[in-house]
Amino acid sequence: MSLKAPRGTNDILPPLSLKWQYVEEKIRELLRVYNYEEIRTPIFEYTELFQRGIGETTDIVEKEMYTFTDKGGRSITLRPEGTAPVVRSFLENKLYGEAQPRKFFYIGPMFRYERPQAGRFRQFHQLGVEALGSNDPALDAEVILLGLNILEKLGLTDLETYINSIGCPKCRADYLEVLKGYLQEHREELCRDCQTRLERNPLRVLDCKNESCSRVVLEAPLIIDYLCDECDEHFNQVKDYLDYLEVKYQVDPTLVRGLDYYTNTAFEIKYRGLGAQDTIFGGGRYNGLAEEIGKKDIPGIGFAIGLERLMITLEEQGIELPVEKGIDLYITTIGDRAKRAAFKYIYHLRKAGLKTEMDYLDRSVRSQMKAADRMNATYTIILGEDELDKGVATIRNMKSGEEVEIKLDKLVEHMSM
RNA sequence: GUGGGUGUAGCUCAGUUGGCUAGAGCGCAGGAUUGUGGCUCCUGAGGCCGUGGGUUCAAGCCCCAUCACCCACCCCA
Structure with a gap:
């Protein structure tokens, strides 16, 4: 392989x-x-x-x-x-x-x-x-x-x-005759490739980068004069x-x-x-x-x-393309119950058009926060037993560090604002 | 198809005249009071040194071949 x-x-x-x-x-x-x-x-x-x-x-x-x-x-x-x-x-x-x-x-x-x-x-x-x-x-x-x-x-x-x-095709044929004639006269000055091009496809000689060929081309008849x-x-x-x-x-x-x-x-x-x-x-x-x-x-x-x-x-040219990076919300979870709840929340948040993520590696809160930071989350919310029992959680603005308490059943509404 | 350059961890690279278990920085994973990111510190994972031959007591280092990448010719977008 x-x-x-x-x-x-x-x-x-x-x-x-x-x-x-x-x-x-x-x-x-x-x-x-x-x-x-x-x-x-x-x-x-x-x-x-x-x-x-x-x-x-x-x-x-x-x-x-x-x-x-x-x-x-x-x-x-x-x-x-x-x-x-x-x-x-x-x-x-x-x-x-x-x-x-x-x-x-x-x-x-x-x-x-x-x-x-x-x-x-x-x-x-x-x-x-x-x-x-x-x-x-x-x-x-x-x-x-x-x-x-x-x-x-x-x-x-x-x-x-x-x-x-x-x-x-009509005027090109006429021109090709003239061009061939001219190139024929300067045959010795052309590179080997161009000598074969001369027969098969003389037009190609025109954009040959060989120095000697370029000199010949300078004086060559031009198609625009034969249209x-x-x-x-x-x-x-x-x-x-x-x-x-x-x-x-x-x-x-x-x-x-x-x-x-x-x-x-x-x-x-x-x-x-x-x-x-x-x-x-x-x-x-x-x-x-x-x-x-x-x-x-x-x-x-x-x-x-x-x-x-x-x-x-x-x-x-150093042109920055405005590609979206980051997500709207990362839900940090503690324990299986919270994970299940988060799974449901992100489903509804996504249906509402919000870019949302959660942890799939059973990581510590600390690691989850790091992950949220690395994926450039605008907000994070921590979901544990307490929050589920009370129906209230703290939502954190990752830029300002500001935290706000919200009711979990209003999560989608809150995030949609 | 022809010519030149390059090939060592995910990335950028170091690796003395061939000689012990192949290194750094960044990144990644975990942790630094038991539930909070960025900074800092600690720990860890990760390399058949592009691949296959050869020379040698010994090869990441030398030789040959091959593949890939980069650049140029050719041609084109």
Whole structure:
């Protein structure tokens, strides 16, 4: 028995789990206002969905998926991302038959077989939003705003927003020709990885961090100069909406996404303090995805926030999350009769919404008081034979030390005040 | 998949050139007038020194392998 969680996975224990809850609550509040509704899709899907959706030549599909054959001989994959499943569900349930666009969000674990490092795990959690059924640039802007709003609401600062457009399949094809030509001319200056990328996926050369490659990229033709009229107009409108609301962003012509389904708008929000994995959230438009997996032309846009990275950033920036600690009342008991009585009292107190505890280890009064102190009880009450006989007990305010006599049959009332 | 760093009590760490029953602080449990927390004091529990091999009279210390964690590459959230 190894007693170890698998590599790259984490237990989220209290009090951290309470912080997660708080963050998720805050995010849900905002999603409600933006009118994004929760969708829950399976944790695993048929492997084919991701192969076709994300793209056969992407790193995710080539080497990062948790894929296995189930007992029925089907190839199953633990979801490495949330967009393809949402689009699959949208198509399967024919939600295009309802009023458009539909706006969804999901929160849950994703799985990628990667080497763990700062801000990167094999099981990690994403909050994602997907707006399906409209190609309106206003939605692109809305989604970016929503993401920024979430981070802002949690109190984060010093974030950098980058956007770009990677065009549609038509103009991208033209651009790729030009880019390939250019890179071909500078082939010797590229790193070995990039020389192979040149053939398979030249766009990736653009965000190579190799020094020599970066120099080549500086002079490289840019996709935004090769966008077709339609894509150019789309991108301009997105920027216009963002400018209109005075959102600060930078156009980064080298921003490309690693998943095949992206078209037009692509964006990332980064926090420099995160280390090498500094993207808190990223996303973009994926107008070709529904066609790819379901032969339906349905546009979509969305993003995903890495919740672990979000939590790390909150920690980095010293943001205190107001998580509840402590309990309302601890009942100290002496003897079996008192224990039984206390058991009944906490039942009624809890029904009245009061966070209440008692001793389960038959400890001394002293130890019970210590326990009450350690669990940050606001009040304690001591229950012994005397109190039960008289029906009166002393309730102690643990902060002030002040004690008040109350009737036991009025305990719930007293505590509810 | 590649490279660098790390692995000793629940936590943070100490552990001399390999040599007696492996230590500290914090935390945890109990107690310090018999029914009252925080401060103080006392006592106690808890370690196959990541795991498996090897070298040696002797290994927490040396060698090899392996696993995990951290960091970077790659890629991404």
